[in-house]
Amino acid sequence: MSELLNTLYASTFGTDKRLFILHLATAAALGILVLRARQHSWRQACSQVLSTRTWRTPSARADYQIILLNLLIFIPLTPWLPDAIALAQWGLTQVNNWFERPMLFVETPWVIPFAFTLCLFVLDDFARYWLHRLMHRLPALWYFHAVHHSARTLTPLTVLRAHPVEVLLFSMRSVVVNACCLAVFFYFFPGQISLITLLGANVFNFGFNLLGSNLRHSHIYWRYWSWLEGWLISPAQHQIHHSARPRHYDKNFGAMLAIWDRLFGTLYRSDEQPPKRLGTHWRRQPGEQSLLQLYVGPFRQLARRWTGHPRQSKRSPSPQD
Template sequence: MDNITAPLQFFLDPGKRIYWGYAFTAILIASLATTYQQRSFNPGSQLLALTNPHYWFNRSTLIDYALMLINSLIRTSLIIPALGARLSGALIVGAFLQVNVGDVQIVSSSWLFVAILFSGTLFLADDASRFLLHREMHRWPLLWKMHRVHHSATILTPFTVFRVHPIESVIYSARGFIVFSLVAGTFIWLFKGQLSALEVLGVDALGFIFNMAAANLRHSHVRLSFGPLEGMFISPTQHQIHHSIYHQNVNFGSCLSLWDKFSGTLVRSREIPRDTKLTFGLKQPMKIGRSIGATGRV
């Protein structure tokens, strides 16, 4: 029963993107963006657009919901039991370094400094590894076969984030586990005893800010650009460009756009004329991204 109701818990879990608090800020930001773009505030029509049943219930979104349920079942019945507590991987890495590299200890007078350094390192490693895996998903035919499920969405809603092939979902979980184990294990080894389990497992502060700042609008039809900040952070419009049938080999980043900048795959919102309607899905052959080879994949 717990497995079945797990997706409902997503609304109450700050670790999930559709947590009610993030949904609330997303609606607020969407309203502000729409008001700004239309140069007028029309709460009636905004509410109508938000509650339009054709937007939330259609052929595309039904697949999102089905995959959300399937992936949640796999997570609770397979991934969590298989990978166990996240800390176990970190402790193994820490013990491995202690035995094979030797006893190193950095003493810091401030636990806060260690905690901030740890959160920052974990955030960077997590975001970079997501970027790399996502880019490979588009590059390798076998991985693309799975990842195209996410791109087959023709209507983007915040639930599209769960529209992922079950095997892709398992691969991403394994990635998260490996990255966390490596980073946390290294910190446990370097700062023995100065980083408590609580800090290691604490709420990911940067991820929280990212989710509050309109991450839900990435999968929506609300155009929201970050202007000059798009060279640093991926805006909702930049991810929508990634979903556009013409531009799928660009903007692979999750939070930071630096990785795309380095790999030559960054496209800013201003490069797409404002009045260009972005069409989502797989139907048409796409144009090729900046630096990724011409594969003709869609």
């Protein structure tokens, strides 16, 4: 039981996770400062940020159930999933069979670790962008990703609100990205690479999470300066990504960096006012927060599509658009 609880904690609240207690605390502090800057009193700001109202909604309760059920599903499956190091070793073996390995050496000791850490961060964010975008553009993937977008209220735990199929796809993406980075750097710089970490997490990921990433899934609408929203995805931009209004559909796919959205035409800088409603439909649907609908519904939609009876793959329009 102790080992199980340790696994649950590490996979959800570990130092390399967004829900690490320090990241939650800094997000709350930043949220209070944001509201204070909008002329709220300290008491009003603290009361609004720490309000438990959004944590008691049917949508939030569905978040908790999905998180627990996914943990129960993946804990026994994890040992059977591919490992990034093993995949990188296999790739190195294949390349070594065909090419002579160049032995490059950089005298400055911090250059290769910094380059490796930065490349891993950028490539991982780039891969997240494209997988996220595909999950919106391909109906067969959207059925599963819509589980995340069906959230009507956002809390930091909503980041883990995902169908097991989506969890598996993003896990495999992470394995492939890590394996590619490891293989390339081991090939050119054997014995010289290491990851620059802070409390065991990639220093760039840790820094981003430390600076309020949990406000992305929250009721605090925090905008960046317009120029900065062309480089980093603000909490407000991600909340717009969850909006039920059609003009906000398929925008701001980036996880941390906004440069991919800017390069590929999906960037949407935040509006003055927050989205009026979140979710996949403007009007609430019967049973939209039930576990049966959230877990089985995507398979039903996929089956109907394969049998020639596709359902609407995109979200329904709002009365305003």
